[in-house]
Amino acid sequence: xxxxxxxxxxxxxxxxxxxxxxxxxxxxxxxxETPEEFNLYWNKNSEEFEGLSTYKLNLxxxxxxxxxxxxxxxxxxxxxxxxxxxxxxxxxxxxxxxTNTNKNExxxxxxxxxxxxxxxxxAIIQIEKxxxxxx
Numbered sequence: 001x002x003x004x005x006x007x008x009x010x011x012x013x014x015x016x017x018x019x020x021x022x023x024x025x026x027x028x029x030x031x032x033e034t035p036e037e038f039n040l041y042w043n044k045n046s047e048e049f050e051g052l053s054t055y056k057l058n059l060x061x062x063x064x065x066x067x068x069x070x071x072x073x074x075x076x077x078x079x080x081x082x083x084x085x086x087x088x089x090x091x092x093x094x095x096x097x098x099t100n101t102n103k104n105e106x107x108x109x110x111x112x113x114x115x116x117x118x119x120x121x122x123a124i125i126q127i128e129k130x131x132x133x134x135x
Contacts, residue, residue: 027060035081038063
């Protein structure tokens, strides 16, 4: 390669590759209590689901214990719900234990407050007896 060719190479404008940056997709989340509730919504609003990937569907639509999947059956795409195994039973048990612990603590506080109220009521009765003119 000659020096002349290398100068031409250096003089050519450099074309930088452009990376297209997309804004994050932050949909309004739609929550359902049961798969049946989701199915009713899907039957009424099926056009909302067209063209969305399973990733986007799972970001937008929340069904406890389930994830949305798209399966191709007989060359036809169909939405299906699959069990979400990422939620562990231990996590649910820990939540229940925390709730029970909080309930027990609240019950103990209520009992202590009831005892204090009873003591205050008895003290007020004693003061009333002492101050009454009948003595």
